[in-house]
Amino acid sequence: MTFQEKVNTDGKYQTIFAKVVKKHGGRLTSERKTLLHTICNMQGHFEAEDILSALKKQGHQVSLATIYRNLSLIKDAGMIRRVSLTHGDPSRMQFECTWEQQHHDHLTCIDCGKKVEFNYSAIEVLQETLAKEHGFILTGHHLELLGLCPKCQEKSVTPLTDIQTNQIAKIVRLDGGKEIISRLHDFGLYKGHLIRLIRRAPFGGPLLIEEIHSKAQVMIARKLAEYVFIQETADE
Numbered sequence: 001m002t003f004q005e006k007v008n009t010d011g012k013y014q015t016i017f018a019k020v021v022k023k024h025g026g027r028l029t030s031e032r033k034t035l036l037h038t039i040c041n042m043q044g045h046f047e048a049e050d051i052l053s054a055l056k057k058q059g060h061q062v063s064l065a066t067i068y069r070n071l072s073l074i075k076d077a078g079m080i081r082r083v084s085l086t087h088g089d090p091s092r093m094q095f096e097c098t099w100e101q102q103h104h105d106h107l108t109c110i111d112c113g114k115k116v117e118f119n120y121s122a123i124e125v126l127q128e129t130l131a132k133e134h135g136f137i138l139t140g141h142h143l144e145l146l147g148l149c150p151k152c153q154e155k156s157v158t159p160l161t162d163i164q165t166n167q168i169a170k171i172v173r174l175d176g177g178k179e180i181i182s183r184l185h186d187f188g189l190y191k192g193h194l195i196r197l198i199r200r201a202p203f204g205g206p207l208l209i210e211e212i213h214s215k216a217q218v219m220i221a222r223k224l225a226e227y228v229f230i231q232e233t234a235d236e
């Protein structure tokens, strides 16, 4: 990755940062200026380690502790913000530059940590309305929606033949074409339904399945069960 300069941190940036530093009893040393400049020019989402390597590439020797201290000050100055509210190891905090950047919010995968940035004007307007209804003047927000990204959803999907006895699972997909799917529907197996394995016959025999909501029990051939894809659920 090459170091591309987005912003010049002389002037306005420095003045604001100097005020915050002073409030914390420090001085705007040349090391701090370098840190400010490097951090404000980081691309995308970054961690303290990324700053360390960016500094190294420019030939600067700064300790991780110094980076952490200044990250917190630069955050107080409003030039960066923490990105992740929930995901992962708290020592691996992620940041991004917000100063003079277009506002966006995040969709975060709770499994792999992947982040998608979005700016959806209807949501922005609704938040303003909501704040107003509560007598608030909105000064800022960070909306983070949590979920599973498409890749991680796919990872946790297994064929019905892999289900364990008494395990409750959700049907997420029916394969095999129109005819097979209509046979599976005849058995009461639909996408979105919850099922449980009561028992399986030995040597690749049929599976006895309970449909959770209707409590209906069906015996399904192993060959047919291969067309049903499930996801383990935490429910019930």
Ligand SMILES: [Zn+2]
Residues within 6 Å of the ligand: 103, 104, 105, 124, 141, 142, 143
């Ligand atoms: Zn927003």
Ligand SMILES: [Zn+2]
Residues within 6 Å of the ligand: 109, 110, 111, 112, 113, 114, 148, 149, 150, 151, 152, 153
């Ligand atoms: Zn993911």
Ligand SMILES: [Zn+2]
Residues within 6 Å of the ligand: 044, 045, 083, 096, 104, 105, 106, 117
């Ligand atoms: Zn972002």
